Amino acid sequence: MNDCIPLIGQQMHRMVRRFFTAEPLARFAELFIEDKLAETIRFGQLTVIHYRMFGGNGHEVYEAAAAVELFILASDILDDLQDQDAPHKPWMQAPQPIAIHVASALLTLSQQAMLSCATNDEMRLALMEMMNRLLLQSANGQMLDIMNDIVDEHSYLDMVKQKSATLLQLACMAGVMLAGQPWNSIVAEYAIEIGVAAQIQNDLRDLLRWDDKSDFLQRKRTLLTLYLIESESDEDRWIKDYFENRLSIEEVVMKREIFLETCERTGTILYGSVMSRMHYNRFEELVDTIQEIGPWKSTFLHILNQKIA
Template structure:
């Protein structure tokens, strides 16, 4: 259920700095809310210490989901510091999902939670998910907006669980199956961050925000797939993951590259093909896999820009949201 949003990271920093939320201040405020929530609800010392290690790792990152939440809150007229608690809640929800994702996929041994017992890590993930809801419930917004935000966060978490299950089953036969899966798994959290910021600012559902956030989440996941394809140590090919890139590659490989399909279908082991990395890279180039997936990514970025243009907000804010896809 984890999520990465690399495509918008640099643009987010610029947009938030321009609007008055200095990155250092935003990060400090969100970190304070996150640490306060963990300290309040993890009473057992060992659990608190282990959870703090996970949170510390999270806070060393750029907190893109928190920044998306704050950006949309400000863009739709929200004022004041209360949004930082909501933004912290979103990041804790994402952290809980990331931990579960890594426990299930077993493909990332570099994190704090991968170095602790999976039983404790699972308890931390469950606890962080519940704490995120508690933080939202205790935020300083009108009650009806809080309830809508909590309900939406729960809905998106459940959507992501469905997507993560589809990903684990790896039973994806077509591009349509793949896009349906990443809408649920990856884009759901981008939608949650954008929509909750908007809901807390306006108290209203905004279908344009929901739609363009989904397009942005899809574009970013496709970008991640492009990057992961040639990661010979931990990438999608090695793990036989069905993505837009691998589906296209397998459809157009030449006869001499049939070994790629044999490995992907489990008829060969990595030990038998480990020496063929350069052949694999040449096959990716010959089939135009990178070009195809890059074009598909840009199509979703274009859809994003087209929907953002429909927003009825100040042009300066609209331009800052547009900049996320550049």
Template sequence: MKQEIKRHMERMVDDYIYIEDLNAYLKAFIADKEQERGSWSEITVVTHYMLGGQSAHIDRMAAVTECVMLALDIVDDLQDQDHDTKPWMQCPQPVALNAILALLMGAIGELGQLELNPRLLVEMSTMITRSVNGQQKDVTHFVSSVDDYLLMTQEKSGSLFRFACLMGYASLDCTAETIETLHDLADCLGLIHQIENDRKDLVRWDLKNDLLSKKRTLPALYLLSIEDDAFRLFQDYYAGSITVDDLLTQKEQLLHMIHTSGCIEYSQVVQSVCLQKAEALCEQLEAASPWKETFKEITFGSYLSEQFR
């Protein structure tokens, strides 16, 4: 994250939060966010420049992107009760909830100061609530098929990429075709990243994972769909026939089954299809170099590199 963007985030905190402890908590959350690899604000900035933008306020727009994404990160961790090392998971929960409200209201106030077109505010709200709809499906175990999963992921994760892009082109006069291509590309990016997270999470036991929560991720759906006694342990757990303690006593057997089942390879094939579509959409996008190539690199370039190793 650029230091100028971080400074705008901290300035927004100072503009709206005068209670010292909450102000300090928010700045600690921002400092933690700064350490993450990659940044949503970078997508906003690069989108702006690749579509011909030259706004003096693009860093302020990017700061709004980061504030909204930080608020949504906190919500996600509170819902899943994971990432215990994050500062918002170590503070009292009522404080974390106030921080979410402060970040969202501060972002709205900043957009008001920038005098954005009200139509774009409606579009931003639509994107964020589309993500909330997807998140609701996720936490209520709505997903029961691969089609459900793909739609939920585009809503939950793809909408966040749409939002980061929108903050970059909000002040520009883009064609409807360009915006539609960006939206389709954003949904592909959401799928690429979410499939990667789900694939890794299935075999991770150091933190609360999706398997223990019985989430129907893409690899989990593969394991649930095949009638094979080798997958019975996994399927019995999802069906409620055995407890999590029963499952954990056979952890090594379960991990071996996951690694030899083909579910990881299946997920990689679906991810590969999404990568091919993302490449095609990126090629079709009318955008300036070298920003277009930078956008590709920061959003899905590393996955392409891994694919061709």
């Protein structure tokens, strides 16, 4: 499936050149897209592989994949601007009003790209209804994440399913529907499961790092930091004190080794790994119920395992 990546990139650039007639807008958009293309494009690959799985054989799928990737890029830009934790990214080095404007324009361009890929009005309406509904769900989840006030496992999973997992639903379902198939509830469910599994893996990585993206130093409430906060041990009380602002970052920044030992001793790392694996196992169970996936299963799992590795 790696051979589809250049084709997706070409469509992203083509849409920019067609609709962004203001030279500065096109220039910054092209710069941001190039940074995105340097990464492994997985959301767009999911669109292409689902299109093939469900019988599609045309080239319009690359426009649909570009639509998905344009939205993911816009979302990444806005997320980094909100979190202020990716200073090396070109949109973080651009003046903030420009970065915000380009992200907003890319959101609209992603919808235009999805409209352009449809082969008839009925499909166009179905794709746009699906896309807008999922993007609104993602916006709700993003707001919950920004507020950073989740209190338990249920509220965490609700936030992740809305914010992150719906984007995987969008990627997968765009391919299914472009192939002429209706909304597939099993595909929708396994996209949610793999989205949750991937997010917990991301949270594990961000729990253990000790820089601007550290969930602990940023006092970010995730399934794993909540687990740590709930520790009743006196020796771990400083973690709760830090999250409740009774300790400053200057008072904890030298405690990295103690923190890592605490994550191991309390079973937090094991807990995160088990929770991620549980959702991944459910994903695999669902995949095995769809006959169309059979010939594509190894390729599909390879794409997804890169995402949650």
